[in-house]
Amino acid sequence: MKKGVLALICTCLLIPSVSSATANMRDYIPAPPDTLLSMLYYNSVSADDVYRDGKKIGNVDLSQNLFLLREVYYTKIGSIVADPQFILPFGNAYLDGDRSDGIGDLILLCTFWVVNNPETKTYVGFTPYFYLPTGEYDENSAVNMGTNRYAFQAEVGFVKGWEVQTGHNLYLEVSPSVFFYGDNDDYQGNKELSQDPSFALETHLSYDLTSNLVVGLSYYGQWGGESEVDGSKISGSELDNHAIGAQLAYNFAPGWQFMLQYKRDIQVDYGVEAQVVQGRLFYAVDFNSLFD
Numbered sequence: 294m295k296k297g298v299l300a301l302i303c304t305c306l307l308i309p310s311v312s313s314a315t316a317n318m319r320d321y322i323p324a325p326p327d328t329l330l331s332m333l334y335y336n337s338v339s340a341d342d343v344y345r346d347g348k349k350i351g352n353v354d355l356s357q358n359l360f361l362l363r364e365v366y367y368t369k370i371g372s373i374v375a376d377p378q379f380i381l382p383f384g385n386a387y388l389d390g391d392r393s394d395g396i397g398d399l400i401l402l403c404t405f406w407v408v409n410n411p412e413t414k415t416y417v418g419f420t421p422y423f424y425l426p427t428g429e430y431d432e433n434s435a436v437n438m439g440t441n442r443y444a445f446q447a448e449v450g451f452v453k454g455w456e457v458q459t460g461h462n463l464y465l466e467v468s469p470s471v472f473f474y475g476d477n478d479d480y481q482g483n484k485e486l487s488q489d490p491s492f493a494l495e496t497h498l499s500y501d502l503t504s505n506l507v508v509g510l511s512y513y514g515q516w517g518g519e520s521e522v523d524g525s526k527i528s529g530s531e532l533d534n535h536a537i538g539a540q541l542a543y544n545f546a547p548g549w550q551f552m553l554q555y556k557r558d559i560q561v562d563y564g565v566e567a568q569v570v571q572g573r574l575f576y577a578v579d580f581n582s583l584f585d
Contacts, residue, residue: 317552317573318497318509318540321418321450321466323374323406324367324577330376332575334361340565346529347562355436355565357386359397366580370405377403382428388436395429397438404450414454414462422446432479442486443475460504466497472518484523491518491532499540511538513556533562538569548577 324330338357342349365378382397401423408417424446428439448470455463472491480486492515499509513536520530538556545551554571 316468316495317554318466318499318507318511318542319452319464321404321416321452321468322454322464323376323404323409323416323418326367326369326374327580328367328577329580329583330363330365330367330575330577332361332363332365332573334363335359335572336361337570338567340567342561342566343564344561344566345563347533348529353389353565355386355388355567357384359384359386374406374409375403382438384438386436386438391435393429393431393434393436393438395438397428398440399425399427401425414452414456414464416450416452418450420446420448420450422448426475430479432481432483440477441479442477445473447471457500460501462501464497464499466495466499468495469493470495474518480522487521487524489517489519492516497540505544507540507542509540509542511540511556512536513538530563532564533560534558534564535560550575550577 336357336359338355338359340355341352343351343353360383362381362383363378365376367374367376369375378401380400380402382400383395384397385392385394402420404418404420406416406418408415410416422445424440424444426439426441426443428437430437430439430441432441448468450466450468452464452466454465457463470493472493474488474490477486494512494514496512497509498511499507501507515532515534518530518532520527536556536558538554540552540554542550542552550573552571552573552575554569554573556569556571558566558568
């Protein structure tokens with residue numbers, strides 16, 4: 294397979310894949326104001342098959358070891374709870390003999406909860422994401438940690454919970470979003486890579502097995518995002534991709550949680566058919582206690 298095709302697919306799909314790697318069950322349930330949340334993710338990504346226009350066009354040897362450092366601070370802006378935060382990806386990726394190491398694109402975001410009702414277990418939040426082209430990028434490589442373009446994502450999260458029995462809650466979360474992409478004007482020898490807006494939908498269904506153990510099932514969908522190079526549309530590059538996942542989260546000490554997730558593509562119209570194993574460790578602390 295031509296490396297140009299692989300480079301196009303990997304460049305166009307990197308931003309959505311990084312973003313979805315950071316979205317997990319119960320992310321749209323806010324912590325109390327003045328909580329500082331520190332998280333470290335590890336994602337092991339592997340793929341063998343690549344698709345275009347819904348048809349398999351070849352085999353690839355793709356693997357990625359992606360870490361995400363995420364810092365979140367919960368505060369109040371007037372009567373609204375908000376959580377300014379950043380995500381810094383780093384790691385390495387391998388694709389058919391090419392390798393990329395280093396820092397990925399920095400992501401700045403903040404959720405604003407317009408509905409925050411713990412009594413009825415109802416939450417609605419709006420999250421703008423800003424993707425900054427700070428990552429490692431080599432126009433001659435088929436795989437890169439960075440994308441050499443700006444992007445913006447707008448996401449809304451809806452959460453509704455029910456107490457099935459005392460101490461055992463069931464939560465349904467639905468998060469639609471839209472991505473807007475800037476141009477990469479240094480693609481494969483000073484060509485210009487453009488991409489139409491794409492749309493995504495995530496749903497999570499989670500249940501408290503115990504007060505410290507939560508299990509969940511998830512669905513992920515992506516649509517749109519047709520690409521063009523130097524003004525020429527790339528036939529078959531429109532997304533219609535679907536994935537499912539399962540999660541297990543365990544609170545093993547006060548303020549500490551470990552989560553394990555498995556995610557797998559079940560339908561790919563454009564891109565690589567991948568599977569992801571993710572581990573996440575987080576620590577939550579009252580920010581004011583750090584200065585006591």
